[in-house]
Amino acid sequence: xxxxxxxxxxxxxxxxxxxxxxxxxxxxxxxxxxxxxxxxxxxxxxxxxxxxxxxxxxxxxxxxxxxxxxxxxxxxxxxxxxxxxxxxxxxxxxxxxxxxxxxxxxxxxxxxxxxxxxxxxxxxxxxxxxxxxxxxxxxxxxxxxxxxxxxxxxxxxxxxxxx
Numbered sequence: 001x002x003x004x005x006x007x008x009x010x011x012x013x014x015x016x017x018x019x020x021x022x023x024x025x026x027x028x029x030x031x032x033x034x035x036x037x038x039x040x041x042x043x044x045x046x047x048x049x050x051x052x053x054x055x056x057x058x059x060x061x062x063x064x065x066x067x068x069x070x071x072x073x074x075x076x077x078x079x080x081x082x083x084x085x086x087x088x089x090x091x092x093x094x095x096x097x098x099x100x101x102x103x104x105x106x107x108x109x110x111x112x113x114x115x116x117x118x119x120x121x122x123x124x125x126x127x128x129x130x131x132x133x134x135x136x137x138x139x140x141x142x143x144x145x146x147x148x149x150x151x152x153x154x155x156x157x158x159x160x161x162x163x
Contacts, residue, residue, distance in 0.1 A: 009040055016044045024152045025095055083146055083158040090137060090160045092153045096127035100149040108149075114142045116162060123147070123159060136162055 012032065020028050032040040083089055092098075100108040100123050110122050116136040125132045144161040147153055 013042055013044070016042060020044050023097060026154065027095060083144070083161060084156070086161050088140065088143065088161045088163040089158045090122065090162055092125060092155060092157045092159055094125055094127050094132065095155050096125040096153060098147040098149070098151060098153045098159065099124040099126065110142045112142055112145060116140060116142060125153060134159065138162060
């Protein structure tokens with residue numbers, strides 16, 4: 001490899017790091033082919049800091065005992081259910097920026113309560129300046145939209161719930 005190729009690779013990697021920061025991404029992988037047996041594979045990862053905060057225990061509340069004949073209460077739905085574990089979750093196939101409509105100001109592809117058919121475009125994810133249409137994996141009703149227009153998404157992140 002020549003000195004010029006090495007300088008070009010360094011500039012390329014610097015541009016990838018800048019792209020990572022500019023688009024609020026956490027990881028970027030690229031393979032650059034130079035010839036039959038010559039290539040450069042780059043993976044740029046931004047380390048994030050995880051902060052753990054311990055909360056004080058909730059105060060104990062005392063309730064009057066219920067009648068002995070009362071049936072036990074049915075368990076309430078878990079409010080903090082992980083949307084990625086929902087059977088109707090549509091997850092992101094890539095890292096990028098999610099767009100809910102074809103262009104700014106236009107009608108969104110879908111809205112909560114909309115009926116969708118399998119294969120219908122439900123949103124777009126821009127990755128590396130390429131607009132990738134994300135199809136509905138099944139027919140159903142859009143129950144929740146979990147991403148905001150123009151915000152970054154990670155690989156495997158839940159985008160919406162279709163039931």
